[in-house]
Every structure is written in structure tokens, then in C-alpha cells.
Amino acid sequence: MKSPHLLLLMIVLSCAAGIAQTSTTPPSQLTVIRAGTLIDPRSDTPKHNQLIVVRGAKIEAVGDEATVKVPAGANVIDLSNTTVLPGMIESHTHLFLQGEDPAKGGYDIQLLKFYPSYRAARATVSARRTLEQGFTTVRDMESEGAGYGDVGLKRAIEEGYIPGPRIVTTTRGISITGGYPLEGYAPGVAVPKGVQIVDGPVEARKAAREQLDYGADWIKVYMTHRSWVDQDGNLVSQPTLTVEELKAIVDEVHGWGRKVACHAYSGEGLHRALDGGCDSIEHGLLLDDAAIAQMKKQGTWYCPTLTVYYTDWSPEDTPEGKRDRARVADHEVSFKKAMQAGLKIVFGTDVGGFPWTEPIAQEFNYMRKFGMSPMEAIRSATIRPAEMLGMQGKIGVIAPGAYADIIAVDGNPLNDINALGRVSFVMKGGNVAISKSVAFAAPSH
Numbered sequence: 001m002k003s004p005h006l007l008l009l010m011i012v013l014s015c016a017a018g019i020a021q022t023s024t025t026p027p028s029q030l031t032v033i034r035a036g037t038l039i040d041p042r043s044d045t046p047k048h049n050q051l052i053v054v055r056g057a058k059i060e061a062v063g064d065e066a067t068v069k070v071p072a073g074a075n076v077i078d079l080s081n082t083t084v085l086p087g088m089i090e091s092h093t094h095l096f097l098q099g100e101d102p103a104k105g106g107y108d109i110q111l112l113k114f115y116p117s118y119r120a121a122r123a124t125v126s127a128r129r130t131l132e133q134g135f136t137t138v139r140d141m142e143s144e145g146a147g148y149g150d151v152g153l154k155r156a157i158e159e160g161y162i163p164g165p166r167i168v169t170t171t172r173g174i175s176i177t178g179g180y181p182l183e184g185y186a187p188g189v190a191v192p193k194g195v196q197i198v199d200g201p202v203e204a205r206k207a208a209r210e211q212l213d214y215g216a217d218w219i220k221v222y223m224t225h226r227s228w229v230d231q232d233g234n235l236v237s238q239p240t241l242t243v244e245e246l247k248a249i250v251d252e253v254h255g256w257g258r259k260v261a262c263h264a265y266s267g268e269g270l271h272r273a274l275d276g277g278c279d280s281i282e283h284g285l286l287l288d289d290a291a292i293a294q295m296k297k298q299g300t301w302y303c304p305t306l307t308v309y310y311t312d313w314s315p316e317d318t319p320e321g322k323r324d325r326a327r328v329a330d331h332e333v334s335f336k337k338a339m340q341a342g343l344k345i346v347f348g349t350d351v352g353g354f355p356w357t358e359p360i361a362q363e364f365n366y367m368r369k370f371g372m373s374p375m376e377a378i379r380s381a382t383i384r385p386a387e388m389l390g391m392q393g394k395i396g397v398i399a400p401g402a403y404a405d406i407i408a409v410d411g412n413p414l415n416d417i418n419a420l421g422r423v424s425f426v427m428k429g430g431n432v433a434i435s436k437s438v439a440f441a442a443p444s445h
């Protein structure tokens with residue numbers, strides 16, 4: 001067992017290197033954070049000059065100097081020139097995807113030519129990138145042909161072998177024959193699919209059982225597939241599973257106490273997703289009034305993933321180019337209507353669909369541009385997804401009893417949303433993961 005002195009030295013040294021090991025936190029480890037400004041998403045107003053006491057992996061106390069004493073022997077981290085927030089939650093990532101740039105071979109090359117070990121190695125980097133940007137939890141929305149890779153990645157992070165966020169896994173994803181890439185190959189050529197293919201309620205239920213058995217925390221279902229602009233200029237999408245097939249999955253998954261996320265763009269597939277009882281709608285590019293009313297009534301979560309639809313547009317005069325432009329036009333209207341109706345919106349980008357070198361926080365800029373207040377945008381990445389994931393009080397808040405998932409940004413995001421892209425400090429579960437120009441007080445023992 002390491003001595004406390006050595007451990008503290010190791011933490012400081014590894015912080016100097018930029019990224020620390022996210023090893024499991026010793027229960028006795030004691031840290032106090034001085035927060036210049038503290039945003040608690042449960043309240044509309046930020047607080048100033050707050051102390052956060054962290055013991056082991058969790059927050060023990062929060063308050064000002066008058067109410068909270070710095071315990072003897074605590075390592076003090078001075079964040080008094082920054083804004084401190086709970087670690088953020090990204091509700092739609094693909095850790096095993098590396099963008100779909102056609103010039104780099106698009107989606108297909110990743111399934112056809114990347115070795116599983118290469119995909120896992122790069123997913124490790126994606127996980128670190130997520131954490132570096134202040135996202136301490138992700139709901140990873142299927143591995144895109146990398147099987148149960150997310151379950152192994154999650155375990156390696158939890159055991160402290162590699163740095164990364166808490167991962168809510170969905171494993172393989174589910175769609176139907178004719179409902180997912182790879183496609184466009186000659187009929188006799190066997191190619192892998194990016195999801196598990198099912199036809200009929202029996203196969204659908206069996207796939208859900210398998211995925212849950214091998215470690216899926218949620219199940220991801222594709223309720224629409226390809227989209228295009230029809231003769232009248234309307235965006236349409238191909239429905240995939242029947243209501244009967246989806247109901248078999250939802251019934252099974254709910255029985256395990258888990259939830260179902262549905263990729264659904266518009267029209268028939270979107271309505272089947274809602275009739276079948278999906279817990280979250282992913283993308284929802286074209287939410288008609290009936291869909292919004294049903295989501296409101298059923299309490300369905302909405303993860304719009306605005307960012308990904310602004311990447312890789314085809315030329316304007318092609319059918320794909322027309323589709324790309326129709327998607328963002330409809331999406332903006334749907335997002336505004338959803339906000340107006342008070343739907344439960346959660347932050348997600350679909351990163352992995354675009355390269356991991358792009359900033360995740362750009363989603364906040366789109367949300368802001370479409371009229372969401374900075375505080376609501378922060379809530380969409382903290383308390384709201386915490387509730388969706390059944391982890392309210394444990395993540396997405398800075399409060400006694402919660403995991404010490406704490407970040408600091410330069411500037412005040414309530415005045416300038418871009419501040420959420422300037423993350424200078426990340427703590428996950430009581431361990432400092434990232435620290436840029438943070439002053440550490442000398443150990444007082």
C-alpha cells in the first residue's frame with residue numbers, strides 16, 4: 001500500500017504531465033477545492049467563494065468559509081479564478097467511431113479494414129479526449145460494429161488502467177434487414193453490419209436479451225434508416241422495426257430495469273418509436289406536433305445531436321446535398337418547438353460521427369443560437385441527463401453525497417457559452433484527471 005505522502009506526490013506529478021491515471025480513489029483521500037464561482041444547476045444563481053470538501057470518491061460538504069472548515073491534512077486546490085461546475089454528461093457518443101469523412105474512407109473502412117485492436121486503441125484515445133473536455137459521463141450510443149468493445153473499455157476505466165469518463169454502454173445496437181450499413185455490396189459478398197440485425201419480435205427480444213446479458217446498460221434501436229428529400233421537397237426517412245418488434249424489446253429491457261434509446265428522424269418510424277414506448281428519441285430531426293405532444297405525455301427524453309448534421313455536407317446541387325440542408329433546417333424548427341413545449345432535452349453531439357479532434361462543446365453554441373438559455377444548456381448536460389440515467393444526486397450536481405465529478409472553466413458560461421469549451425480542470429470520482437495552470441497549495445502535513 002502506498003503512503004499518503006507518496007500518493008500525493010504522484011497526483012501532483014501526474015497533473016504536471018497533463019493527464020493523471022484515474023485509478024480508484026483511496027477512501028481516506030481528502031481534497032478541498034476553492035471555487036471562485038460555483039454553478040449548481042439546481043439553482044438559477046451562481047455562488048461565489050465556495051469550498052468543496054472531497055473525501056475519497058465523493059463530495060462531503062459544500063459551502064462558504066463560515067460554514068465549511070478546511071479539514072487538517074487536506075490537499076487544497078485553488079480554483080478561485082475560475083467557474084466551477086459539475087462534470088458534464090454527453091448523452092450521445094460513439095467512442096469506437098472516428099468520423100465518417102468520405103475522403104478518409106467514410107464509415108465502411110472502419111468496419112472493413114480497421115483491426116479490432118486498432119479500433120480499441122483509438123477508442124481509448126476518444127475516452128481520454130472526452131474527459132479532457134470536461135465530460136465525466138457519457139452514454140455511448142453503440143459500438144458500430146465493434147461488438148462489446150464498450151463493455152471492456154468501461155471496465156478498463158473503472159479499474160483505473162486508462163483515463164476516461166463513466167460509460168453507460170449500449171453495446172451493439174439493433175436494426176432490421178435493409179436497415180443499416182454496411183450496404184451497397186454485391187449480394188454474394190458477406191460484409192459486417194454496424195448493428196445486430198433482427199427480423200420479427202422473437203429475434204428482437206432475443207437480441208435485447210443477449211446484449212443485456214453481455215453488459216448493455218441501455219439498448220439502442222434504429223427506428224428509421226436512410227433519409228432523403230421527396231418530390232415535394234419534404235424530408236422523409238425509412239421506417240425500420242415494426243411497433244410489435246419494438247414492443248418486444250422495450251418489454252424485455254424494462255423488465256431488466258433498463259431503458260431503450262431510439263434513433264428516429266421523422267414520420268412513421270418516429271411514431272412507431274413513440275407507440276412502442278421508447279425512453280429517449282435520438283436526433284428527432286422532424287418532430288411533428290403529434291410527436292411532440294406524445295413525447296410530452298410519455299415523458300420521453302429528447303437528445304437532438306445538432307452538431308453532427310453540420311459536418312460533411314455534400315454539394316448543394318446533389319440529392320445528398322439537398323438532404324443535408326433540409327435536415328438542419330427541419331432540425332432547428334424541431335429543437336425550438338421542443339423547447340417551447342418543455343420537452344426534456346439532453347445534450348449530445350454524436351461525436352465519433354465526426355472526428356474526436358472536433359470540440360464537443362460546440363453543441364452548446366447551436367443550442368444557444370436556437371434560443372436556449374445558458375443555464376438550460378448547462379442543465380441539459382448535468383442534472384437532466386443524470387435523471388435520464390437514473391443517477392440523480394450522484395452525478396450532474398455538486399452536493400454532499402454526489403461523486404466528486406468537478407470541472408473548472410475559464411470565464412463565466414452564463415455570460416459567454418464558449419467558456420464551456422475552455423476546460424482547465426477536471427476531477428472524476430475525487431481524482432484529478434486534468435489540470436492546466438492550477439495552483440496547488442503545499443500539503444499541510
Ligand SMILES: [Zn+2]
Binds near residue numbers: 094350
Ligand atoms: Zn449516433
